[in-house]
Amino acid sequence: MTLTLLFTLGEDIYGLEISAIQEIVEDPPLYYVPRAEGALVGAINFHSQVLAVIDLSALLGFPGEKRDHRWVVLTPQFKSLVLTVGSIHRIVNLDLSELQSSPSSAGVKVVRGVANLDEMTINLLDTNEVIELLNNQSI
Amino acid sequence: MRVEISYKFIVGFLVVVVSGVIVNLAVPYLQIPPEFQQFFSVACALVVGLIIGAVFSRAFAANIRRLTSVGDQISQGNLSETIQLKEGRFPDETSDLAKSMNHIQESLRALVGDIRGIAFKVAGSAQNLSSTSQEVSASAQEVAHTVNQINRGAETQAEMVEKSKRIFNDVARSINQVATAASKVAESAHQTVDTARSGSELAGASLDSIRQVLAEAQSSSQQMFNFIGQLQRISKFVEVINGVAQKTNLLALNATIEAARAGEYGRGFTVVAEEIRKLADSTTISANEITALVEGIRTEGHLVQSSMGQVIEEMEIGREAVDRTNHAFSQITQNAEVTRSKATNIAELTAQQISSAEQITRAIDEIDKVVSDNAAATEQVSATTQKQSASMEGLALSAQNLSTMSESMLQIVKRFKLVKEE
Numbered sequence: 001m002t003l004t005l006l007f008t009l010g011e012d013i014y015g016l017e018i019s020a021i022q023e024i025v026e027d028p029p030l031y032y033v034p035r036a037e038g039a040l041v042g043a044i045n046f047h048s049q050v051l052a053v054i055d056l057s058a059l060l061g062f063p064g065e066k067r068d069h070r071w072v073v074l075t076p077q078f079k080s081l082v083l084t085v086g087s088i089h090r091i092v093n094l095d096l097s098e099l100q101s102s103p104s105s106a107g108v109k110v111v112r113g114v115a116n117l118d119e120m121t122i123n124l125l126d127t128n129e130v131i132e133l134l135n136n137q138s139i
Numbered sequence: 140m141r142v143e144i145s146y147k148f149i150v151g152f153l154v155v156v157v158s159g160v161i162v163n164l165a166v167p168y169l170q171i172p173p174e175f176q177q178f179f180s181v182a183c184a185l186v187v188g189l190i191i192g193a194v195f196s197r198a199f200a201a202n203i204r205r206l207t208s209v210g211d212q213i214s215q216g217n218l219s220e221t222i223q224l225k226e227g228r229f230p231d232e233t234s235d236l237a238k239s240m241n242h243i244q245e246s247l248r249a250l251v252g253d254i255r256g257i258a259f260k261v262a263g264s265a266q267n268l269s270s271t272s273q274e275v276s277a278s279a280q281e282v283a284h285t286v287n288q289i290n291r292g293a294e295t296q297a298e299m300v301e302k303s304k305r306i307f308n309d310v311a312r313s314i315n316q317v318a319t320a321a322s323k324v325a326e327s328a329h330q331t332v333d334t335a336r337s338g339s340e341l342a343g344a345s346l347d348s349i350r351q352v353l354a355e356a357q358s359s360s361q362q363m364f365n366f367i368g369q370l371q372r373i374s375k376f377v378e379v380i381n382g383v384a385q386k387t388n389l390l391a392l393n394a395t396i397e398a399a400r401a402g403e404y405g406r407g408f409t410v411v412a413e414e415i416r417k418l419a420d421s422t423t424i425s426a427n428e429i430t431a432l433v434e435g436i437r438t439e440g441h442l443v444q445s446s447m448g449q450v451i452e453e454m455e456i457g458r459e460a461v462d463r464t465n466h467a468f469s470q471i472t473q474n475a476e477v478t479r480s481k482a483t484n485i486a487e488l489t490a491q492q493i494s495s496a497e498q499i500t501r502a503i504d505e506i507d508k509v510v511s512d513n514a515a516a517t518e519q520v521s522a523t524t525q526k527q528s529a530s531m532e533g534l535a536l537s538a539q540n541l542s543t544m545s546e547s548m549l550q551i552v553k554r555f556k557l558v559k560e561e
Contacts, residue, residue: 003399003409005392018399024392026385070389090416091395 004094005072006122008086010062015115015122018091022073022080038137044082046073053082054134060110062086078127081134092117099124109133142229144199151191159184201225202233209240216554218248251555258548265542272535279528286521293514300507307503311496318489321482328479332472339468342461349458356454360447367440370433377429384422391416 004015005024028044030053036042039059043050053071057064064086072083099113102123110133112126142150162183166176202224209222221244222237224230394412398405 003395018396021396023396024389026389070392088392090420091392091413 001093002096003091004122004124005091006089006120007068007072008066008089009057009060010064010086012062013089013120013122014085015092015094015124016072016127017124020074020078020127022075024070024072024088025082026071027069028071039134041084044071046080046082049080051080051082053084056083056085056130059130059133059137074127078131081131094122094124096124140229142231144231147195147229147231151195154191155184155188158187198225199233202237206233206236206240209244213240213244213247217556218244218251219556219559220244247555248557251552252557255549255552255555258545258552261545262542262549265538265545269535269538269542272531272538276528276531276535279524279531283521283524283528286517286524289517290514290521293510293517296510297507297514300503300510304500304503304507307496307500311493311500314489314492314496318486318493321485321489325479325482325486328475328482331475332479335468335471335475339465339472342465342468346458346461346465349454349461353451353454353458356447356451360444360451363440363444363447367437367444370437370440374430374433374437377426377433381423381426381430384419384426387419388416388423391419 003018005018005021006013006015008014023046025044025046028046030042030044031050032042033040033052039055041053041055043052045051051073055067057067066086067084068086068088070088072085072088074081074083094115094117096113096115099115102111102114109129110126112124112129115122115124159180162180166180169179171179205222205224209220212218212220222241224234224237391412394415395409398408398412401408
């Protein structure tokens, strides 16, 4: 059983293992990065550390401008990136052994698999792939 | 030396006798044949006699003829010829006769002159009389004409007086009607005043009621406003609660993350954090429900407030209308008061007018009497002028007769010629 943070991106529900999460922050002061492109929203000061803020919806190409005021700070293992999502739900326990492969995940590496919980379909994100994608986009 | 005719004849006779004697004595001496002596003496005597006779008779005859002719002329009316006899050496009785006839002629001349003068004067007087009588007659006719006119005028006057009487009766009737109408108007105005007063009182009462209701509505509106204010405070509290719930939710999330990081030791805390999150979620749900309820109540309250505002506005309008009504009633009261006083004045005035009209009617009656008297008087004047006219006609006729008589007298006297005509 793995504790997973559920949130929405566009119309769909995504999950992120909380082992990758350092903390969830609420409305920290945002510093805009000049000439920032793509999914880079800006930067925040997190415990005297300047962290880059990435709009996950924009990064993964979801439509909609909805953005939760609570942001997810990843662990230093994942470069301490800050992710914004559509809307944070809650933390659930997922049985990753029952993870199914996503039918459309052939070309999309960021989704590790799909889990079903209480009639919800949860796309579990692969954090490493997300970082990789960011690196590819050379932000 | 005056010698009477008889003496003259005697003298003549004696001369003839003497001449016959003388011739008889002288004949023998005249160498006249004797046979002719007798004849001669006779002839001489005849001649002497004829001469003396001729001389005498001529003298006589001339005077007599003169006298006769003058007498004839007198008888013809010529009084202008005075008798001038030849002044002989021996005037006789013919001279006396001539003197007497001259006297007669003078007397006649004076008489005829007097008569003529008098006849002239009479004719003049008659003419004057005639013209005067004609003038008088004309004046009398004018008087008659004038009297006729006066008569006609009097008739017209009588008609006018009659008409005036009729009109004035109408006027008096009208005045009476006006008086009745004015009393009715005064009565109506009085009723109007009463009605307007009670209307005004009613309007005042309804105004009071409206004021009370308005005040209540205003206080209700204020209460509703306060209520909405309270609701807003509730909303704020709910917002605070919501914020706290969200914070709690976040704390629960982070606590779960921390507990997960603690591994096996944090498992219990994860359960607690989950419970806290659930509480926070249910708090959020309840708070949202409260917000929705408050929102609903606030919307309803706003609706109530706005309809209350409308009610207040309408009541304000109603109050103004009632106010205007009250004002209108007071104006009606004032106007009706004025109308009543005016109508009363009219009634009083018409009463005065009625008495004046009665006086006028009496005056018209008196005028009528006077007009009748005038008519009678003019009738009398007319009759008198007619009589006068008749008398004047008689007078004119008399003057005419007198004129004719003086005319004929003149005509008669005209035969006498007083002055010798050249």
